[in-house]
Amino acid sequence: MALEAKRALVVIAEGSEEMEAVITIDILRRAKIDVVVAGLTGTGVVTCSRGIKLTPDASFDSVKDQVFDVVALPGGIDGARAFQASPAVHAVVARHLAAGKHVAMVCAAPLALGPAMGEALPQLAATLDKSAPMAVTAHPSVQREVTEQLTAAGAPHGVAFEFKTGGPELRVVSALGGRLITSRGPGTTFDFALAIVEALAGTAAMNMVAGPMIFQTQACREEHGGH
Numbered sequence: 001m002a003l004e005a006k007r008a009l010v011v012i013a014e015g016s017e018e019m020e021a022v023i024t025i026d027i028l029r030r031a032k033i034d035v036v037v038a039g040l041t042g043t044g045v046v047t048c049s050r051g052i053k054l055t056p057d058a059s060f061d062s063v064k065d066q067v068f069d070v071v072a073l074p075g076g077i078d079g080a081r082a083f084q085a086s087p088a089v090h091a092v093v094a095r096h097l098a099a100g101k102h103v104a105m106v107c108a109a110p111l112a113l114g115p116a117m118g119e120a121l122p123q124l125a126a127t128l129d130k131s132a133p134m135a136v137t138a139h140p141s142v143q144r145e146v147t148e149q150l151t152a153a154g155a156p157h158g159v160a161f162e163f164k165t166g167g168p169e170l171r172v173v174s175a176l177g178g179r180l181i182t183s184r185g186p187g188t189t190f191d192f193a194l195a196i197v198e199a200l201a202g203t204a205a206m207n208m209v210a211g212p213m214i215f216q217t218q219a220c221r222e223e224h225g226g227h
């Protein structure tokens with residue numbers, strides 16, 4: 001019997017970073033993941049941060065009550081601020097984390113994480129690692145704000161904001177048992193999307209997608225000293 005396809009929700013808003021949105025959508029679909037692209041304010045054309053226009057598959061409102069294997073939010077400061085200001089986005093992120101699903105945010109999108117974690121933490125309390133800070137990353141321009149918001153939300157022992165681990169650049173960071181995936185910006189989006197594929201479908205599936213794209217994964221770069 002064929003396995004049921006994994007499902008991903010990618011939310012876009014006016015000012016979302018088009019590279020981060022399109023690369024994520026493309027790589028997930030290459031991995032045979034069923035991707036729904038939802039417009040935060042409806043089904044109309046979304047103008048991204050550099051003027052590229054994307055047409056959503058659905059409105060966010062029409063899919064927000066569904067359950068997905070991953071909810072992914074691209075950055076772009078205006079789009080990220082829209083996510084940050086949306087209680088509906090916070091509720092979806094919190095509900096998926098509490099249900100053991102994945103949430104993935106890149107660049108400035110972790111600005112929406114603090115408000116969502118305020119809702120999710122009470123439900124996650126039993127499974128949180130209370131011995132260490134929550135590990136996240138994001139675009140450097142929002143590092144302080146993301147850290148302050150997560151600390152205010154009650155992240156245990158605060159936040160470990162990670163860019164490097166003493167060796168090769170750390171382009172993707174996982175927390176909450178791998179359910180929360182964060183990354184830094186347009187240049188790290190291939191790593192970000194492939195990390196989502198690995199989380200949902202396994203390392204072999206990730207390598208099958210990365211190989212034909214002639215892309216060296218983060219694990220390969222670390223194995224070869226970052227080269």
